[in-house]
Amino acid sequence: AQKITQTQPGMFVQEKEAVTLDCTYDTSDQSYGLFWYKQPSSGEMIFLIYQGSYDEQNATEGRYSLNFQKARKSANLVISASQLGDSAMYFCAMRDTNTGGFKTIFGAGTRLFVKA
Amino acid sequence: NAGVTQTPKFRVLKTGQSMTLLCAQDMNHEYMYWYRQDPGMGLRLIHYSVGEGTTAKGEVPDGYNVSRLKKQNFLLGLESAAPSQTSVYFCASNGLSGVNSGANVLTFGAGSRLTVL
Numbered sequence: 001a002q003k004i005t006q007t008q009p010g011m012f013v014q015e016k017e018a019v020t021l022d023c024t025y026d027t028s029d030q031s032y033g034l035f036w037y038k039q040p041s042s043g044e045m046i047f048l049i050y051q052g053s054y055d056e057q058n059a060t061e062g063r064y065s066l067n068f069q070k071a072r073k074s075a076n077l078v079i080s081a082s083q084l085g086d087s088a089m090y091f092c093a094m095r096d097t098n099t100g101g102f103k104t105i106f107g108a109g110t111r112l113f114v115k116a
Numbered sequence: 117n118a119g120v121t122q123t124p125k126f127r128v129l130k131t132g133q134s135m136t137l138l139c140a141q142d143m144n145h146e147y148m149y150w151y152r153q154d155p156g157m158g159l160r161l162i163h164y165s166v167g168e169g170t171t172a173k174g175e176v177p178d179g180y181n182v183s184r185l186k187k188q189n190f191l192l193g194l195e196s197a198a199p200s201q202t203s204v205y206f207c208a209s210n211g212l213s214g215v216n217s218g219a220n221v222l223t224f225g226a227g228s229r230l231t232v233l
Binding site: 009037044103 | 156157158161172175206220226
């Protein structure tokens with residue numbers, strides 16, 4: 001069965017520094033999509049970045065980049081130049097196409113604390 | 117655009133009571149989902165729908181029922197609420213597109229906080 005693992009319950013980073021949030025996944029599919037979402041304390045879910053399994057280059061969106069290592073089945077999120085507003089919960093997710101549908105499964109999340 | 121709207125936002129139930137959470141989307145999305153979020157467990161998929169009139173079980177379907185009678189609405193029902201169903205519930209939707217497309221991004225509702233006493 002497909003699974004997403006985020007092993008860091010909490011992370012601290014100094015403002016303006018870079019931080020990497022880990023994500024590993026397990027799937028037998030050849031075609032899948034990987035996502036990162038941010039959930040600030042207000043509770044809404046915000047899409048950050050997407051990586052397709054066939055994409056050869058790592059995805060980037062502003063200060064966010066996804067370090068995609070297909071052979072290792074990892075999809076780590078890198079946030080450069082951290083800001084206080086980056087303090088939030090971060091979820092890694094994978095599009096599961098095993099059943100022919102498009103359901104998305106999530107990891108347990110990593111709470112990021114940015115220190116001033 | 118309203119996007120995905122969930123009602124109610126908050127609800128307190130007593131054990132054994134029933135209730136329905138309503139999710140409405142105005143983006144003509146094919147796929148709709150109900151997740152629950154619990155501390156330390158991320159979002160877990162309860163049920164989902166790939167189109168009007170269809171539903172399927174997710175990771176944690178027990179104790180819940182769903183219906184998708186209209187394309188824009190996805191209802192989540194609790195027939196006999198239990199304290200274990202205290203959670204924050206999120207509805208989400210996405211359009212019909214290839215798996216290797218950023219268009220698969222989920223649009224989420226604001227969440228519904230349910231407490232079962």
